[in-house]
Amino acid sequence: MTERSETGGAGGRPPTGNPSELILENVSRWYGNVVAVNGVSMKVGPGVTGLLGPNGAGKSTLIHMMGGFLAPSSGSVTLDGTPIWRNPGAYRSLGLVPERESAYDFLTGEQFILAMAKLHKLPEPGAAARRAIGLVEMEYAADRQIGNYSKGMKQRIKMASALVHDPPVLLLDEPFNGMDPRQRLQLMDLIQRMAAEGRTILFSSHILEEVERLASHIEVIVAGRHAASGDFRKIRRLMTDRPHIFLVRSADDRRLAAAIIADGSARSVQLTDKGLQVEAIDFQRFTWLLPQVARDADVRLWEVSPADESLESVFSYLVAT
Structure with a gap:
């Protein structure tokens, strides 16, 4: 068990005065x-x-x-x-x-x-x-x-x-x-x-x-x-010149994949056992268009999550520039 003082702070007492910078x-x-x-x-x-x-x-x-x-x-x-x-x-x-x-x-x-x-x-x-x-x-x-x-x-x-x-x-x-x-x-x-x-x-x-x-x-x-x-x-998200990878799960992944490809809002779409892996060039445009594409295709979206929104992606980009 971690020892705590009577003040309850992890460090024994909370810092006093203005926050340090x-x-x-x-x-x-x-x-x-x-x-x-x-x-x-x-x-x-x-x-x-x-x-x-x-x-x-x-x-x-x-x-x-x-x-x-x-x-x-x-x-x-x-x-x-x-x-x-x-x-x-x-x-x-x-x-x-x-x-x-x-x-x-x-x-x-x-x-x-x-x-x-x-x-x-x-x-x-x-x-x-x-x-x-x-x-x-x-x-x-x-x-x-x-x-x-x-x-x-x-x-x-x-x-x-x-x-x-x-x-x-x-x-x-x-x-x-x-x-x-x-x-x-x-x-x-x-x-x-x-x-x-x-x-x-x-x-x-x-x-x-x-x-x-x-x-x-x-x-x-x-x-x-x-x-x-x-x-x-x-x-x-500011890395607009790099593809953004999204994982998309829906009620009908195959129909949605065909609709995304036909719409031209993504560079590539791959059907995986976890859902659709979509490579989008423009982060904002894709996130704006996807709900419309799904609605027009009469497909309910279950999950849309960025697959590369990690420090690994950020770090690789910054080291390369």
Whole structure:
């Protein structure tokens, strides 16, 4: 069971004050002649934001700059209007889970989280450490050395270290790496609860399914550049130059298929055991015409659903452009 405080919040207490906002303005970072991030601007506010991109796209570099561990070569990164770089006070509001291992293998899980609580100068470090360990369901292994943890257990203890001071902002770099399905579901549930409390949570991933399950809002980074921002379904619908695939079920799929082909409102129609797979060129035109075509053919529509309205479709398109 996940431990909750008397306030009922997943993180122990709901954030106080105004919601926190991270703002990146024309941020770049280069190493010699290598440009890792190039002119990225974005805002990250309350809720869950997915930072999506292939390996090597610059996601970790962006998160390190948001966390104050890396200076922008140009541009600015601010938290609630205050620059993060060389601002130790920002860490009272930030919790970071880096992709690389950041725990000391010779310490037990409890010793590590307790040390983090003391570094934050919390008034009751022992209670804070126990609460954070409970949130990630690691009580059973708290007295074991971190060096004996599995990859998934190390990920969870890193998450506990980010939560120990109950920050309103969380930066999570590939947080689900190495977790088994149960661990992933538990962490997803925790992230969703914390977002519902008003926290600002950004997590990076190259796994489309993870982002699609947690975040309706995405920021896409491709080759160090900001490729897209917004609701991935809306982004998909803006791709008017790409075919849109629909699954259509009706009272008479064969008759409807013949009517769609005769109407010319789709590029292709395929009859499958799940219904009709229709490839439409113009998303808006097809969704407007289909009910009319079905009515004229005297066929009742049962289901019309986009078969490619997924992050996989969005991501493939953005990487190719």
